[in-house]
Amino acid sequence: MDYQPALRPARLVMRYKRFLADVVTPEGETLTLHCANTGAMTGCATPGDAVWYSTSDSLTRKYPHSWELTETRQGHWICVNTLRANTVVREALVSNIIPELSGYESLSAEVKYGAERSRIDFLLQAGTRRNCYIEVKSVTLLQQGKGYFPDAVTERGQKHLRELTKIAEAGDRAVLLFAVLHSGIEDVSPARHIDARYAELLVQARQSGVEVLCYKAQLSPAGIVLNTPLVVEL
Structure with a gap:
């Protein structure tokens, strides 16, 4: 499975309300991502970790950006989009x-x-x-x-x-x-x-x-x- 269009990087601020996460882009912009993972996400959502997100071209989505991957400070890659x-x-x-x-x-x-x-x-x-x-x-x-x-x-x-x-x-x-x-x-x-x-x-x-x-x-x-x-x- 290829990511098309390409994913974009950001830094995780926090996950909250199960389905949402705030991140900061390299340009300093704060975005709210949709999180499709309903689990506890233990070890997958540590504030400060690098995250990668996709963007939908749908005009009806309240949150067009979706959290796809986490890159932990231990160097592990995790797909958080179940x-x-x-x-x-x-x-x-x-x-x-x-x-x-x-x-x-x-x-x-x-x-x-x-x-x-x-x-x-x-x-x-x-x-x-x-x-x-x-x-x-x-x-x-x-x-x-x-x-x-x-x-x-x-x-x-x-x-x-x-x-x-x-x-x-x-x-x-x-x-x-x-x-x-x-x-x-x-x-x-x-x-x-x-x-x-x-x-x-x-x-x-x-x-x-x-x-x-x-x-x-x-x-x-x-x-x-x-x-x-x-x-x-x-």
Whole structure:
């Protein structure tokens, strides 16, 4: 995924009201950015860090600028726009970069499924092969040198694990795909210290046949490419 038009740099002043962040540009102008990340963003929003933002040409947006990347003072790159996770995963699926998920004929997005009225991120289909349901989760939490998901209690994430478990038990492929969007993360574990129930459901899901995959992205202001498999430690 290439950033078009090019991202612009700024310095983070503060994030507030979950969806907003104030920054100062190199020219000294203060801007308010829209923040598409609803999570805790632990370690991703430290005042003074460098940020990179995009600008929409829509005339109806109240906040035309969007926070895309953080460059921390430790030298790590983080994609804080969680909407980008599905974009880079879709590109990886279409390009057959993820061998475990290659060879399908059709790809659909946001398909309704499950008893709890969920929408699966991607559904892969091909002839007589089993349908493949893929739920994507963006991983940006780095603590003590390890990557974790989630960064806050997620009832929605718990629901997705229940739905995937039922899909696997019914005989189709169910895949939880962690998209690592933090350059400092080298492996991923469930964040039991944050959401013990999610961690428990994840273990149960894998025991029931849910496939747990993890791929890391290369990040830069030029773009994002998902291409490196990582280990998930349960």
